[in-house]
Structures are given as C-alpha cells and as structure tokens.
Amino acid sequence: MQYSKLFSKTLKTAPSSAETVNHKLLVQAGFVRQVMAGVYTYTPLGLRVLNKISQIIREEMNNVGGQEVLMPILHPSALWKQTGAWDKSDVLFKIKSRTGREYALAQSNEETVTPLAKEWIHSKNDLPLSIYHINAKFRDELRSKSGILRGREFLMKDMYSWHENQADFEQYYTKVKAAYMRIFGKLGLTAKATEASGGGFSDKISYEFEVLTDAGEAPILYCSKCDYCVNVDDIKTYKEGDSCPKCSGDKLKAAMASEVGNVFDLGTKYSKAFELTIPNSKGEKIYPIMGCYGIGISRTMGVLVEKFHDERGIIWPESAAPFKVHLVAIAGKNEAVTKQADKVYNELTKAGIEVLYDDRESVMAGAKLADADLIGIPYRAVVSEKTGEQIEVKKRNETEAKLMSLENFLQTLKN
Amino acid sequence: MQYSKLFSKTLKTAPSSAETVNHKLLVQAGFVRQVMAGVYTYTPLGLRVLNKISQIIREEMNNVGGQEVLMPILHPSALWKQTGAWDKSDVLFKIKSRTGREYALAQSNEETVTPLAKEWIHSKNDLPLSIYHINAKFRDELRSKSGILRGREFLMKDMYSWHENQADFEQYYTKVKAAYMRIFGKLGLTAKATEASGGGFSDKISYEFEVLTDAGEAPILYCSKCDYCVNVDDIKTYKEGDSCPKCSGDKLKAAMASEVGNVFDLGTKYSKAFELTIPNSKGEKIYPIMGCYGIGISRTMGVLVEKFHDERGIIWPESAAPFKVHLVAIAGKNEAVTKQADKVYNELTKAGIEVLYDDRESVMAGAKLADADLIGIPYRAVVSEKTGEQIEVKKRNETEAKLMSLENFLQTLKN
Structure with a gap:
C-alpha cells in the first residue's frame, strides 16, 4: 500500500480529550x-x-x-x-x-x-x-x-x-x-x-x-x-x-x-x-x-x-501489525532513489509481504521516520542516497539499524 | 467439513410461515x-x-x-x-x-x-x-x-x-x-x-x-x-x-x-x-x-x-457456493467404501478444494442425495459399492452423472 494513497493520517499531537x-x-x-x-x-x-x-x-x-x-x-x-x-x-x-x-x-x-x-x-x-x-x-x-x-x-x-x-x-x-x-x-x-x-x-x-x-x-x-x-x-x-x-x-x-x-x-x-x-x-x-x-x-x-x-509511538507485535514492513523512500529529487525504492516495494510485495510504502514526495525524512515510529510496524526499511543498492533495516523494538541487500532482507523476513 | 459434525440441519418441509x-x-x-x-x-x-x-x-x-x-x-x-x-x-x-x-x-x-x-x-x-x-x-x-x-x-x-x-x-x-x-x-x-x-x-x-x-x-x-x-x-x-x-x-x-x-x-x-x-x-x-x-x-x-x-433445492453458482464438492458416502456397513470415501475426502481437501463430506452412518442413500440437491453445492461426488475405485460425479445443474477416477475428478475441478 502506498502511503500517499492511504486513507489514514498521523497527527502532530494526540487529541486533548484522550485520557489513555x-x-x-x-x-x-x-x-x-x-x-x-x-x-x-x-x-x-x-x-x-x-x-x-x-x-x-x-x-x-x-x-x-x-x-x-x-x-x-x-x-x-x-x-x-x-x-x-x-x-x-x-x-x-x-x-x-x-x-x-x-x-x-x-x-x-x-x-x-x-x-x-x-x-x-x-x-x-x-x-x-x-x-x-x-x-x-x-x-x-x-x-x-x-x-x-x-x-x-x-x-x-x-x-x-x-x-x-x-x-x-x-x-x-x-x-x-x-x-x-x-x-x-x-x-x-x-x-x-x-x-x-x-x-x-x-x-x-x-x-x-x-x-x-x-x-x-x-x-x-x-x-x-x-x-x-x-x-x-x-x-x-x-x-x-x-x-x-x-x-x-x-x-x-x-x-x-x-x-x-x-x-x-x-x-x-x-x-x-x-x-x-x-x-x-x-x-x-x-x-x-x-x-x-x-x-x-x-x-x-x-x-x-x-x-x-x-515515547515515540506504538510497537505492534508482528502477529497483529497492519503491515510487516514500513518502507521509507528518502529520495528528494533523486530519481534513482525513487526507482530503487519502487523496486524494493515491488519485490517485497511480489514475495507476499505486506508493505506500507511511504512514497510521499513533499515530506521530509525526519517526519517520515517519526511517522514510522508512531505507526509502529515491525520492520522499518529505508532507501536513500546513502543506502545505494542496499536497504537500511531497523526493527521497531530495536535501536540498531543494519544495512543489507534486498535478498538478505527477504531472507530475514522469511525467518 | 464432515456433515455429521456440521452445525446445520435440513428440514423435511419449509416453514409454513415462509412466503418466498x-x-x-x-x-x-x-x-x-x-x-x-x-x-x-x-x-x-x-x-x-x-x-x-x-x-x-x-x-x-x-x-x-x-x-x-x-x-x-x-x-x-x-x-x-x-x-x-x-x-x-x-x-x-x-x-x-x-x-x-x-x-x-x-x-x-x-x-x-x-x-x-x-x-x-x-x-x-x-x-x-x-x-x-x-x-x-x-x-x-x-x-x-x-x-x-x-x-x-x-x-x-x-x-x-x-x-x-x-x-x-x-x-x-x-x-x-x-x-x-x-x-x-x-x-x-x-x-x-x-x-x-x-x-x-x-x-x-x-x-x-x-x-x-x-x-x-x-x-x-x-x-x-x-x-x-x-x-x-x-x-x-x-x-x-x-x-x-x-x-x-x-x-x-x-x-x-x-x-x-x-x-x-x-x-x-x-x-x-x-x-x-x-x-x-x-x-x-x-x-x-x-x-x-x-x-x-x-x-x-x-x-x-x-x-x-x-423443485429439489438450491443451485448455487460456484462463486458463491458454501463448498465446491458435496461428497456422499453410501457405505452401509461396507468398511471398504467408507475407507475409499475418506480417502477421496482427504485427497480433495489436500488439493485445497472445499468439500462437504456427508459421512453420516445412519442416514439412507436417498435422504443423503435429497439433502445434496437441497443444499445445492455445484459438484456432487458419490462413493458407493457400485462405484468401487471410481467416483460418480454429477453437477447440480446437470442431469447426467459420470464415473471417473479421483485423478480425473481433480482435473475437472481445476479446469
């Protein structure tokens, strides 16, 4: 699912009436x-x-x-x-x-x-x-x-x-x-x-x-x-x-x-x-x-x-998460990055993995990463100029990110 | 699904209050x-x-x-x-x-x-x-x-x-x-x-x-x-x-x-x-x-x-039918027939086909066939002494039954 089309929206703050x-x-x-x-x-x-x-x-x-x-x-x-x-x-x-x-x-x-x-x-x-x-x-x-x-x-x-x-x-x-x-x-x-x-x-x-x-x-x-x-x-x-x-x-x-x-x-x-x-x-x-x-x-x-x-958001267990992977494209105006992110999205989807793909063009990297933490999907996968052909993968409940190839990421998801 | 365990029951007559x-x-x-x-x-x-x-x-x-x-x-x-x-x-x-x-x-x-x-x-x-x-x-x-x-x-x-x-x-x-x-x-x-x-x-x-x-x-x-x-x-x-x-x-x-x-x-x-x-x-x-x-x-x-x-019952289109195959065992006390019907049930189920299996022991053949017509599942498959290793297959919307092997039946269902 492309985030740009998703009927859902994060808010900057929680509603003031919410007690829990x-x-x-x-x-x-x-x-x-x-x-x-x-x-x-x-x-x-x-x-x-x-x-x-x-x-x-x-x-x-x-x-x-x-x-x-x-x-x-x-x-x-x-x-x-x-x-x-x-x-x-x-x-x-x-x-x-x-x-x-x-x-x-x-x-x-x-x-x-x-x-x-x-x-x-x-x-x-x-x-x-x-x-x-x-x-x-x-x-x-x-x-x-x-x-x-x-x-x-x-x-x-x-x-x-x-x-x-x-x-x-x-x-x-x-x-x-x-x-x-x-x-x-x-x-x-x-x-x-x-x-x-x-x-x-x-x-x-x-x-x-x-x-x-x-x-x-x-x-x-x-x-x-x-x-x-x-x-x-x-x-x-x-x-x-x-x-x-x-x-x-x-x-x-x-x-x-x-x-x-x-x-x-x-x-x-x-x-x-x-x-x-x-x-x-x-x-x-x-x-x-x-x-x-x-x-x-x-x-x-x-x-x-x-x-x-x-303090940053939800951390869904995999069994109940709305998607398994939250793919974040940090492309700016770099079309090669967009192309690489599209490719990752298509390959993951083809492998039967549920992916939320943050393909928004006008949103800054920081806001995208904050949204990923807030929504709480188990795997965050970032594709950017820095990652090149690789993917930066971080689990929502861990602090360390790892660079890996698409093949290795697919393998990780299957295990 | 075994009919003997199914939470459902056919009635001899329709409720008298029903108008349609x-x-x-x-x-x-x-x-x-x-x-x-x-x-x-x-x-x-x-x-x-x-x-x-x-x-x-x-x-x-x-x-x-x-x-x-x-x-x-x-x-x-x-x-x-x-x-x-x-x-x-x-x-x-x-x-x-x-x-x-x-x-x-x-x-x-x-x-x-x-x-x-x-x-x-x-x-x-x-x-x-x-x-x-x-x-x-x-x-x-x-x-x-x-x-x-x-x-x-x-x-x-x-x-x-x-x-x-x-x-x-x-x-x-x-x-x-x-x-x-x-x-x-x-x-x-x-x-x-x-x-x-x-x-x-x-x-x-x-x-x-x-x-x-x-x-x-x-x-x-x-x-x-x-x-x-x-x-x-x-x-x-x-x-x-x-x-x-x-x-x-x-x-x-x-x-x-x-x-x-x-x-x-x-x-x-x-x-x-x-x-x-x-x-x-x-x-x-x-x-x-x-x-x-x-x-x-x-x-x-x-x-x-x-x-x-x-006049005999419902004729579901395959796309909406509760099951694809209604398997009827007419075994009496013949254990070989029961065994053959069990085998057909297991093989069809293994092939991913939805089967309602009428495994009831105390119900006569005529009543079982009448129930199959009433319920209206697209394929009726009968296993009896007469059919031996074969299966008698009849579509609910056709009149003619055909004897075929399990392999041929599987092929028919896939087409």
Missing part, C-alpha cells in the same frame, strides 16, 4: 477516529489490526471444534424477557420500532444462541456442541473514556458450548483455556486467568483473562510465583501483602488489569429458560450444561497498544 | 434461521455464502481504488440532525441511553463518513477519495416478509467517494458501474441498471441495479433489445407495450425485480451539511461532489436462491 495511551496513540497514528465516546471508526490501518486479531482467534476456536456462525444484533425483547435480563441488565440498549415493537441490541448472545442450539440438540449424541461468532456488541455504559478498552460499541468473539454433564464441560473449558492462552501468547500478551463471580450471567464461578495494564479497570491481586490471581471487585478474601494462599511462595501484589477474555460456567440457567432438554439413560429429561467464552477483539487491540509502545 | 422461495429454501436447506421477521442467524453454511459474496465485492471495490474501513453501527443523533434525516427518515431506528442520550442505528453511513472524510480532504490533491465498509445496516420496516431480500437487519457494502467536480464523479461512477457489472456477472446474475430518483438521499438521478425476479419488490419496465430499464415507482413516463424510447427496437416489458445495488449522485448535499470544502484555483471555497454506492450482500444471497433453484 491507546486512545492517544491510536488516534495520533491514524488507526481510529472517535465518533463519540465509546464508539470508533477503524481506518484501513485499524481494520487490518482487527482482522489480524480476529483471524488468530478464529483459527484457535476452529481448533477446539468451534463452528462459526453469524447471529444478529437486533433481538426481539421476548427472548430477553424469557431469561429475565430485559429488566435486570443496566447496560442493555432497548429500542422501540415505530409500531411499538421492542428490541434489544446484542450485549451478548445467550438469548439468541440457546433457541438456535435447541433445534439441533435432541440427545447426548448431539453433544458436545460449540458455536461462535464475531460481531459487534453494545453496552449502555455510563462512562466510556478508556479509548477502545471500554466501548459502547465493540467487536467481540463469543463462543457457546453445550455438554451432557459438568465433567464434560470442565474438560472442554480446559481445552478452551489452553486455546485462549495460545491466542494471547501469539499476540505477545501474558494473560492471567482469575477466578471471579459470574456477574449477571451465572451464580457459578467464572474465569477472567486479565492483562496487567495501568489503563485497565479491573483491580486484581496476584502472586508472582504461581498462577494465583483474583479480581478484587469480586473476591475480597485477601489483601495486598498477604501471603499467597495457593503457593505461600510470595506476598500478593495489587495491580490494575484489563479483562481481554472470560469464560462463564452458565450451568443449566439458559437450558432451563428455553427448555433445552435431552433424555438421560432412563429417558428422563435433563438440561445440558452450557458454557460461554468471550474475547474482546477491539479491547485486545487497545491492550496491545497499552502494553507495547514507547 | 429464498426464505423457504434457505431455512429448509439449513443456511439461515429466522430470529424474527427480517432478522436472521446465518449458520456455518450461510456464513460461508455471505463471505464468498463479500470477498468478490471487496476485490472489485479495491480494484476501483476503494479503501476498506469499519464504521460503527451506533451513531450520535447530532450527526443525523445535522443533515435533517433524524426527522425525515421513516425507517431510522432511534435509541435512548439510560441517561437520555439519543442515538441512531446505521441505516447507511453518509452521516458518519462525511465528517471522517472532512479530516482528510483539504485540497483537490486529496481527491478523488473512495472508502467503503461492509457492516450490518438497520431499517425499521413495517413489513419484512421476503426472507433475506428485505431485512430489518441486513449486511451491506457501502462505498462513498468525493470528487473535485461533476465530470470526475461521472467518470468514477462509470468505473464503479463496470465493477458492479463484473460482481453480478461473477455471481451469474444479469443486473439491469435502471434510472430512478434518489429517494431521500438526493434530488439527482440515481441508478439502481435490478435483477428480475418474481420475489422482487421493484416494478420495472425494460427493453429486451437494449439496456433501457426504469423503475415504475419513480418514473412513470412510459407503460408496458410502449415502444422502447431508447432504441425503438422492441416494446417495453413489465417485470418485478430486486434491487441488489444502487448508486446515488449525492451532489454537494453532505459536503454542505458538514461544511466539507476545498479551495478552487481562485482560493474560493467549493464543495466536493459526493457519490455513494451500495450492494445488499444478504439480499444478493437471497436473489441467488430466487434465481437459481429447482
């Missing part, structure tokens, strides 16, 4: 624009990041047998009344049609997925079943000031599974937890699985996947020696400085974290609400156990920026 | 489920079709220089009040937050895209600019009984472009029209470009892309000898049987059609509403000309079913 790093940097570097608090447009750069994260999630969900569907955003109120959430949920957006019909906007999809699954599940032979979708969700938040960490509209993957019994659910949960850890690992994130209560969804214990970040809204207590971690809003048994109740190996530390994923053991709540039953071996009807598994895709994008940045 | 062919067949064949009138869930089969159509559109929009973004669904009312559409649009869904903030649900995105473009467009050097997105849209329809042809929630591609002057817009429109014709052509559809009024969007002439189908809601008059076509709801100058005003070569025929795409010349309406200006050569401010270009993706899927079906 992700909001500041994502706007300044041209990945998003705020439409209103908690609602954003994603530019081509931003959409590429969302798609990269979505694809990593999709592959891992398919690996654990999840099947992708697309459920709607507009839900009839009857479904939400059937589970009681219509009156109980504070953050549910409600709409009236011009003829007085009442709808809810998807906050999550238990109310649409359970009646759907009911059509398919008639006996234990139909279990386990696991389906997911990736779609916008909506929450009527009172406050939405954390950039894309807490949206009124946000992109989410939500998966739902049904099981013959608790043991089967727990076995599947273990599989999904491992998939979640692989997803966050591929994104360079270390997520701690906390125990927390199930919120409005369930009385059972649930699990949150928390990434430590000052911009997060979840206060947690964790042990640095083992995997013990709890959300303090829920579970108040211990306090900072207490000895770890799991391994006794360290004192508990307090930190703020962002919940990038969660798992709820929904038990039979929704099976009962929608009378989803199967016969047991005696022919008596039983209610399958249901689980749900969320990952906030836009939030994860925000967390990546909170975790991976420096 | 697409509604009947898409539900009966397991591509969609109705959540309420005008709102559907897409199963893995249905989502695959939506994705195929979206990808064809995406490639053609990129070809005409469109850049993909993602704009939100939840819009602040202020934007819609600024253009007057808040009070004028009958079909705009309006929401109030719990603190009394007013929002609109995306019906289209002129109100969000124009302020966005304004940030980028400062001079004629920034023009033309063309950006698009693929996202859900919402319309508060009084009646929504045509399956996925007319949704309260539906998937749409909407592109927007800005131009220095009318001539440049018209040049670009011609390009997009050609791209639209390629898109519909790839899907096997013949779309007629009609002239119609711009509805609420514009006083200028607009263009609709209509596919003739009895389930359509647009009455048109067309000439079979040239490309003359008008929407009768708008333009009432002529009537059925009149001589074609363009070529005089035939009498005008009346038909019903479904509008799968449209183009509006928005003139300076939105540029003026949001004060999007550039300086002309004298330094005076002028308003760029704006165009918008829609394609109903879910509607196009419905139109494909209306056009391509027979």
Whole structure:
C-alpha cells in the first residue's frame, strides 16, 4: 500500500480529550477516529489490526471444534424477557420500532444462541456442541473514556458450548483455556486467568483473562510465583501483602488489569429458560450444561497498544501489525532513489509481504521516520542516497539499524 | 467439513410461515434461521455464502481504488440532525441511553463518513477519495416478509467517494458501474441498471441495479433489445407495450425485480451539511461532489436462491457456493467404501478444494442425495459399492452423472 494513497493520517499531537495511551496513540497514528465516546471508526490501518486479531482467534476456536456462525444484533425483547435480563441488565440498549415493537441490541448472545442450539440438540449424541461468532456488541455504559478498552460499541468473539454433564464441560473449558492462552501468547500478551463471580450471567464461578495494564479497570491481586490471581471487585478474601494462599511462595501484589477474555460456567440457567432438554439413560429429561467464552477483539487491540509502545509511538507485535514492513523512500529529487525504492516495494510485495510504502514526495525524512515510529510496524526499511543498492533495516523494538541487500532482507523476513 | 459434525440441519418441509422461495429454501436447506421477521442467524453454511459474496465485492471495490474501513453501527443523533434525516427518515431506528442520550442505528453511513472524510480532504490533491465498509445496516420496516431480500437487519457494502467536480464523479461512477457489472456477472446474475430518483438521499438521478425476479419488490419496465430499464415507482413516463424510447427496437416489458445495488449522485448535499470544502484555483471555497454506492450482500444471497433453484433445492453458482464438492458416502456397513470415501475426502481437501463430506452412518442413500440437491453445492461426488475405485460425479445443474477416477475428478475441478 502506498502511503500517499492511504486513507489514514498521523497527527502532530494526540487529541486533548484522550485520557489513555491507546486512545492517544491510536488516534495520533491514524488507526481510529472517535465518533463519540465509546464508539470508533477503524481506518484501513485499524481494520487490518482487527482482522489480524480476529483471524488468530478464529483459527484457535476452529481448533477446539468451534463452528462459526453469524447471529444478529437486533433481538426481539421476548427472548430477553424469557431469561429475565430485559429488566435486570443496566447496560442493555432497548429500542422501540415505530409500531411499538421492542428490541434489544446484542450485549451478548445467550438469548439468541440457546433457541438456535435447541433445534439441533435432541440427545447426548448431539453433544458436545460449540458455536461462535464475531460481531459487534453494545453496552449502555455510563462512562466510556478508556479509548477502545471500554466501548459502547465493540467487536467481540463469543463462543457457546453445550455438554451432557459438568465433567464434560470442565474438560472442554480446559481445552478452551489452553486455546485462549495460545491466542494471547501469539499476540505477545501474558494473560492471567482469575477466578471471579459470574456477574449477571451465572451464580457459578467464572474465569477472567486479565492483562496487567495501568489503563485497565479491573483491580486484581496476584502472586508472582504461581498462577494465583483474583479480581478484587469480586473476591475480597485477601489483601495486598498477604501471603499467597495457593503457593505461600510470595506476598500478593495489587495491580490494575484489563479483562481481554472470560469464560462463564452458565450451568443449566439458559437450558432451563428455553427448555433445552435431552433424555438421560432412563429417558428422563435433563438440561445440558452450557458454557460461554468471550474475547474482546477491539479491547485486545487497545491492550496491545497499552502494553507495547514507547515515547515515540506504538510497537505492534508482528502477529497483529497492519503491515510487516514500513518502507521509507528518502529520495528528494533523486530519481534513482525513487526507482530503487519502487523496486524494493515491488519485490517485497511480489514475495507476499505486506508493505506500507511511504512514497510521499513533499515530506521530509525526519517526519517520515517519526511517522514510522508512531505507526509502529515491525520492520522499518529505508532507501536513500546513502543506502545505494542496499536497504537500511531497523526493527521497531530495536535501536540498531543494519544495512543489507534486498535478498538478505527477504531472507530475514522469511525467518 | 464432515456433515455429521456440521452445525446445520435440513428440514423435511419449509416453514409454513415462509412466503418466498429464498426464505423457504434457505431455512429448509439449513443456511439461515429466522430470529424474527427480517432478522436472521446465518449458520456455518450461510456464513460461508455471505463471505464468498463479500470477498468478490471487496476485490472489485479495491480494484476501483476503494479503501476498506469499519464504521460503527451506533451513531450520535447530532450527526443525523445535522443533515435533517433524524426527522425525515421513516425507517431510522432511534435509541435512548439510560441517561437520555439519543442515538441512531446505521441505516447507511453518509452521516458518519462525511465528517471522517472532512479530516482528510483539504485540497483537490486529496481527491478523488473512495472508502467503503461492509457492516450490518438497520431499517425499521413495517413489513419484512421476503426472507433475506428485505431485512430489518441486513449486511451491506457501502462505498462513498468525493470528487473535485461533476465530470470526475461521472467518470468514477462509470468505473464503479463496470465493477458492479463484473460482481453480478461473477455471481451469474444479469443486473439491469435502471434510472430512478434518489429517494431521500438526493434530488439527482440515481441508478439502481435490478435483477428480475418474481420475489422482487421493484416494478420495472425494460427493453429486451437494449439496456433501457426504469423503475415504475419513480418514473412513470412510459407503460408496458410502449415502444422502447431508447432504441425503438422492441416494446417495453413489465417485470418485478430486486434491487441488489444502487448508486446515488449525492451532489454537494453532505459536503454542505458538514461544511466539507476545498479551495478552487481562485482560493474560493467549493464543495466536493459526493457519490455513494451500495450492494445488499444478504439480499444478493437471497436473489441467488430466487434465481437459481429447482423443485429439489438450491443451485448455487460456484462463486458463491458454501463448498465446491458435496461428497456422499453410501457405505452401509461396507468398511471398504467408507475407507475409499475418506480417502477421496482427504485427497480433495489436500488439493485445497472445499468439500462437504456427508459421512453420516445412519442416514439412507436417498435422504443423503435429497439433502445434496437441497443444499445445492455445484459438484456432487458419490462413493458407493457400485462405484468401487471410481467416483460418480454429477453437477447440480446437470442431469447426467459420470464415473471417473479421483485423478480425473481433480482435473475437472481445476479446469
């Protein structure tokens, strides 16, 4: 992609209203624009990041047998009344049609997925079943000031599974937890699985996947020696400085974290609400156990920026970066340099590498290099009078630049 | 994909409430489920079709220089009040937050895209600019009984472009029209470009892309000898049987059609509403000309079913089919047949071909073949005792089956 044609723009300064790093940097570097608090447009750069994260999630969900569907955003109120959430949920957006019909906007999809699954599940032979979708969700938040960490509209993957019994659910949960850890690992994130209560969804214990970040809204207590971690809003048994109740190996530390994923053991709540039953071996009807598994895709994008940045800009992990190479032509009026940069661009593109090519003619070298740092693509490749036939390659997360041939650069990118 | 594991199910009969062919067949064949009138869930089969159509559109929009973004669904009312559409649009869904903030649900995105473009467009050097997105849209329809042809929630591609002057817009429109014709052509559809009024969007002439189908809601008059076509709801100058005003070569025929795409010349309406200006050569401010270009993706899927079906089921064009091959194992208790079918499945999959493999053990041959016809995948491949090492291949739109080796089948699929 030629930068001169890209529908994106860096700003000299971050918007003054932005309170969090992700909001500041994502706007300044041209990945998003705020439409209103908690609602954003994603530019081509931003959409590429969302798609990269979505694809990593999709592959891992398919690996654990999840099947992708697309459920709607507009839900009839009857479904939400059937589970009681219509009156109980504070953050549910409600709409009236011009003829007085009442709808809810998807906050999550238990109310649409359970009646759907009911059509398919008639006996234990139909279990386990696991389906997911990736779609916008909506929450009527009172406050939405954390950039894309807490949206009124946000992109989410939500998966739902049904099981013959608790043991089967727990076995599947273990599989999904491992998939979640692989997803966050591929994104360079270390997520701690906390125990927390199930919120409005369930009385059972649930699990949150928390990434430590000052911009997060979840206060947690964790042990640095083992995997013990709890959300303090829920579970108040211990306090900072207490000895770890799991391994006794360290004192508990307090930190703020962002919940990038969660798992709820929904038990039979929704099976009962929608009378989803199967016969047991005696022919008596039983209610399958249901689980749900969320990952906030836009939030994860925000967390990546909170975790991976420096004073000059974003430092994307390769797996989520909008492009792999940021090619900078410093040509001035030297046509030979432009020609060489064009050649590098064409060769890299031909090799299947995603390149953002800063081909702008009227922009000075310093501004181009500053933009490259701000945007945060993993490899910066400079072609100038000084580099001649070579390319000056610098990784965004390293300080030293190296001169290398195009062939060597291609080799580096393939490794 | 193994059919025994697929989250999809054919029904013996179509739902009695379904009035249109697409509604009947898409539900009966397991591509969609109705959540309420005008709102559907897409199963893995249905989502695959939506994705195929979206990808064809995406490639053609990129070809005409469109850049993909993602704009939100939840819009602040202020934007819609600024253009007057808040009070004028009958079909705009309006929401109030719990603190009394007013929002609109995306019906289209002129109100969000124009302020966005304004940030980028400062001079004629920034023009033309063309950006698009693929996202859900919402319309508060009084009646929504045509399956996925007319949704309260539906998937749409909407592109927007800005131009220095009318001539440049018209040049670009011609390009997009050609791209639209390629898109519909790839899907096997013949779309007629009609002239119609711009509805609420514009006083200028607009263009609709209509596919003739009895389930359509647009009455048109067309000439079979040239490309003359008008929407009768708008333009009432002529009537059925009149001589074609363009070529005089035939009498005008009346038909019903479904509008799968449209183009509006928005003139300076939105540029003026949001004060999007550039300086002309004298330094005076002028308003760029704006165009918008829609394609109903879910509607196009419905139109494909209306056009391509027979009494046994759907006949997908290859470009939109959920899978290329429907492999049917008729094995009974013969393990050699199962082994041979497994081998065919593995070899086809290894060759990168998308296969739906009906591996169900407890389903009779007749029911499997009926399901294959109902689902409508282009190539049916049967492995049975009778076929031995060979495969019985039949195209869904042909009557004759051919016995061939796996090698020959692979060759056929590649051609």
